[in-house]
Amino acid sequence: MIKRFFGAFSRDIGIDLGTANTLVFVKDKGLVINEPSVVAVNSRTGQILAVGREAKEMAGKTPAHIAVVRPLLKGVISDFEVTEKMLKYFIQKVHADRSMLAPAPRVVVGVPLEITEVERKAVEDAVLSAGAREVYLIEEPMAAAIGARLPIEDAIGNMIIDIGGGTTEIAVISLGGVVTWKSIHVAGDELTRNIVQYARDVFSILLGERNAEQVKIRIGSASELDEPLEMALRGRDLISGLPKEIIVTDSQIREALARSVKTIIENVKATLENTPPELVADIYERGIVLTGGGALLKGLDKAISRAAQIPVRIADDPLTCVVRGTGVMLENPALLKIIAVPSARDDRGPATA
Numbered sequence: 001m002i003k004r005f006f007g008a009f010s011r012d013i014g015i016d017l018g019t020a021n022t023l024v025f026v027k028d029k030g031l032v033i034n035e036p037s038v039v040a041v042n043s044r045t046g047q048i049l050a051v052g053r054e055a056k057e058m059a060g061k062t063p064a065h066i067a068v069v070r071p072l073l074k075g076v077i078s079d080f081e082v083t084e085k086m087l088k089y090f091i092q093k094v095h096a097d098r099s100m101l102a103p104a105p106r107v108v109v110g111v112p113l114e115i116t117e118v119e120r121k122a123v124e125d126a127v128l129s130a131g132a133r134e135v136y137l138i139e140e141p142m143a144a145a146i147g148a149r150l151p152i153e154d155a156i157g158n159m160i161i162d163i164g165g166g167t168t169e170i171a172v173i174s175l176g177g178v179v180t181w182k183s184i185h186v187a188g189d190e191l192t193r194n195i196v197q198y199a200r201d202v203f204s205i206l207l208g209e210r211n212a213e214q215v216k217i218r219i220g221s222a223s224e225l226d227e228p229l230e231m232a233l234r235g236r237d238l239i240s241g242l243p244k245e246i247i248v249t250d251s252q253i254r255e256a257l258a259r260s261v262k263t264i265i266e267n268v269k270a271t272l273e274n275t276p277p278e279l280v281a282d283i284y285e286r287g288i289v290l291t292g293g294g295a296l297l298k299g300l301d302k303a304i305s306r307a308a309q310i311p312v313r314i315a316d317d318p319l320t321c322v323v324r325g326t327g328v329m330l331e332n333p334a335l336l337k338i339i340a341v342p343s344a345r346d347d348r349g350p351a352t353a
């Protein structure tokens with residue numbers, strides 16, 4: 001009765017628990033948290049010192065007893081305890097302004113396609129012990145497609161490519177389900193590592209990950225740019241051990257990224273090859289949609305479009321598509337029940353506390 005009065009999903013939240021970023025959407029409020037999935041821990045006491053942006057700023061600058069950890073790797077939980085603490089921190093932050101009497105929230109979380117039962121259970125357990133009453137998991141590309149407002153329930157082929165930090169997920173969705181897909185671990189983090197490796201091999205410079213990410217974002221590209229770009233790259237000379245600065249160009253960084261870009265493109269083509277021809281015809285007509293932070297790599301849309309011979313567009317605000325998709329699901333419990341991944345705890349319904 002009370003439940004009906006407040007609405008089935010009154011104060012519920014959607015979470016994109018990403019390798020690089022965690023986003024939280026609250027029903028009727030919108031996006032309230034958008035922070036790096038990074039935690040700083042005192043390794044002597046296990047105490048959490050900072051979460052999110054503040055913790056990310058500490059990376060590479062900490063004394064021995066402080067560890068800056070990314071608890072998710074390749075899109076799944078690698079450090080359960082820290083993930084749970086991070087989620088608890090974010091969920092409590094969201095609920096800080098609410099009455100103590102308010103019930104625990106229902107939570108919808110986006111998870112990778114290629115998730116094992118053990119990993120599914122880890123996500124459910126982490127969310128439940130962080131204070132949720134009920135948890136529903138939905139596949140990230142599905143959430144991304146919903147967030148990008150694609151007509152996923154229709155008998156139409158929609159191709160979505162979600163390029164995050166840890167995983168690139170390529171999926172063809174029709175009639176509310178994923179028809180064909182590929183999930184690979186070549187995504188934003190790998191591109192950043194390619195730049196670190198390139199700086200080491202070509203310039204003998206040891207480059208920090210955060211600097212490498214900045215290089216990728218500012219001048220990284222997957223196809224030739226209209227205007228050439230360059231920037232200073234600062235790191236430690238591997239031979240002298242001293243600080244060194246050199247100027248790199250967009251074409252050098254493009255070369256550093258080329259192999260990973262090619263891997264992504266080959267997997268897009270392979271997914272298309274496995275897709276039934278009717279759906280390929282729809283995709284050909286409607287185009288491919290890119291989401292996730294990696295979608296913003298300059299010229300990636302062009303490179304994919306050229307290789308696949310299909311138009312490609314970047315979704316509006318690609319970094320928030322997954323979480324906005326979970327938000328749409330909070331408004332639509334009937335559809336959520338249909339598309340939610342079965343719980344690892346009980347296959348008959350959502351996981352509950």
Ligand SMILES: Nc1ncnc2c1ncn2[C@@H]1O[C@H](COP(=O)(O)OP(=O)(O)OP(=O)(O)O)[C@@H](O)[C@H]1O
Nearest residue numbers: 018019020021164165166167188292293294296297
């Ligand atoms: N402008 C940009 N150009 C290139 N890459 C970018 C840009 N902005 C963000 N990125 C990259 O996008 C990645 C983060 O994207 P996103 O937040 O979608 O990942 P995630 O959802 O946390 O990861 P996953 O889905 O794999 O778990 C990072 O690797 C980041 O460096």
Ligand SMILES: [Mg+2]
Nearest residue numbers: 018164292322
């Ligand atoms: Mg993601």
